[in-house]
Amino acid sequence: MIKSGKINQAGMSRRPTIDQTVNTYLGNTILMFLSVLSVIVLAAAAVTAYDTVVRDFPQLWRNGDEYGSLQRIIENILLVAISAELGLLLLFHRTSAAVEVVIFIIARKMVNPTISAFDLLLGATSLAGLIVVRFYYLRNESGEDA
Numbered sequence: 558m559i560k561s562g563k564i565n566q567a568g569m570s571r572r573p574t575i576d577q578t579v580n581t582y583l584g585n586t587i588l589m590f591l592s593v594l595s596v597i598v599l600a601a602a603a604v605t606a607y608d609t610v611v612r613d614f615p616q617l618w619r620n621g622d623e624y625g626s627l628q629r630i631i632e633n634i635l636l637v638a639i640s641a642e643l644g645l646l647l648l649f650h651r652t653s654a655a656v657e658v659v660i661f662i663i664a665r666k667m668v669n670p671t672i673s674a675f676d677l678l679l680g681a682t683s684l685a686g687l688i689v690v691r692f693y694y695l696r697n698e699s700g701e702d703a
Contacts, residue, residue: 595647602640609633628668635665653695660687 609630616626639661646654666672667680 591647595644598640598647599644602637602644605633605640606637609637628670631668632665635661635668639665653691656687656691656695660684660691663687 613626613630613633617623617630639658642654642658642661645651646658663680663683667677667684672680
């Protein structure tokens with residue numbers, strides 16, 4: 558018979574010290590890894606935002622395809638928003654951040670002018686549903702999800 562832990566004064570089973578140590582260090586390692594991933598994602602978002610401002614914004618004032626330039630700018634801005642929300646999701650593990658990531662992904666997909674009317678309708682319906690979920694079912698703003 559294998560003992561799973563020591564019995565304390567209250568008669569309750571306590572976890573072995575090695576188990577507590579492994580859980581603590583493994584949990585801290587995972588949190589550190591997610592923090593590093595979040596910083597990398599946010600750095601990439603900052604580079605993309607800078608590149609968009611420097612390279613794409615001047616294209617709006619030049620003669621040529623202003624509509625295509627505006628589309629690229631909106632797609633890049635939504636990509637930066639996706640990256641920022643993904644960084645928040647990796648750091649804080651909030652359900653509302655996950656919903657917002659999906660909202661930005663759908664919105665970015667809908668910017669493409671080649672999508673069909675059915676895809677546009679489906680995207681608009683999905684966005685409306687996610688916004689309702691976000692504002693009515695995930696209302697708690699204290700950092701905890703409902």
